[in-house]
Amino acid sequence: MKNYLAEIVGTFILVAFGTGVVVVDQQTDAEVTLVGIALVWGLVVYAIISAIGDVSGAHVNPSVTVTLWASGRFPGAQVAPYIVCQLIGAVLGSVMVRVLFPDADSLGGTAPSGGLMQSFLAEVLLTFLLLFVVLNVSEGAKEKGITAGIAIGGVITLEVLFGGPISGASMNPARSFGPALVGGDWTAYWIYVAGPILGGLLAAPLAILLRSDNKPEKPSTES
Template sequence: MAPPPIALGDAENAINGPPVENENSNSTVLLIQKLTAEVIGTFFVVFAGCGAVAVNKIDGQVTFPGICIVWGLIVMVMVYTVGHISGAHFNPAVTITFTALKRFPPKEMAMYIIAQLFGAIVASGSLYLLLDPKPAHFYGTVPSGSCLQSLFIEIIITFLLMFVISGVATDTRAIGDFAGVAVGSTILLNVFVAGPVSGASMNPARSIAPALVMNNYKGIWVYIMGPVVGALVGGFAYNLVRHTERPLQEIVKTPSFLKHLSK
């Protein structure tokens, strides 16, 4: 029995590949997967981290070092879980910086930020329903001193976070397998240092979501401006030291080594 004749359209597909509609469909599915991963990842980062803060304020069982460890561990775990799907931003400041550095498509930036805010708000709302916290148990971030002090602390620690992320996640010379450990450890250290001062947000979504759920907006602008500025400066700073065409030992022997470092 002879095989059925191949239609003209089928022949074109066999030669030229699937139609553009299929490519667009695949791109849409991939984007949905990325956004879903960002929602889930941000949900668990906020649920675990803010949950540790809330539980500690309610019954004091977690302790401050415990809170620091929870933040570091949950970020590390989620980076390894969905980092290969969405890039594991979980943070509007990181998404904005990657976009500014042309390492992330601008058309996806707004959707990523919405996904992150949605995941954070759902997590904060879940904690509110499960734990029934009082105003004194606020698990958001508020300045312990002046807003200006917290602003500069947030800029500095987010600079460090973005500098580390840029190194381990975007530089092919780095050991990528340890990206989650490096990022999680940086967050743990930052919370240890800055937690008592500003709450160590480093993430606008982490601060905005509890503020919306518990109606506490004290110093909220600090936790929007600080992380964004710190991440942008940190990302651009790493770009300044990223590319060198010659070994450092050779560069420093020349009188124009600063010129070579800028290449």
């Protein structure tokens, strides 16, 4: 059960700090800047991987969980419980942001800045890169260690800088779910479910092919 609790806590931290800094930027007339927002996202991901990577794998993202399952690294029986825990953590994170900023017009949610297809394709591309890196630096179903934390945190920073102005650079259905539910704004939410899941599933076979000479890793069954 500790892995489920870790996913709730990890996703709570991710959403509270990640979307929280977006709200801070909005309320301070962009003093944080896009670079600052990207750094916060990258650093909080690094911190989460360092803290709970050896407990739950620090997925904190349904697209990560689904892709690890599709890659044969994660047991199917744990996919749904992990995703439920991630959604719970995301909602709690958004509730915290609402408590901290009761007058905020937005809770740092994601919405397309241009066309729907542009944002959808951006989410597919961004998540493809993220999961390609995750699959190549993680051990089995777990993202742990300094290398994984730096690599994945660095990719998150890069992708927020690149995709933030386009789609909000979610790459994570749970990250978008929390602000949408608590804030009541479901604008084009399908993009932030379909895009990340598709991007991750596209990364899975490529990562498997590139590592086909390595010994297959058994799915983690820790609880």
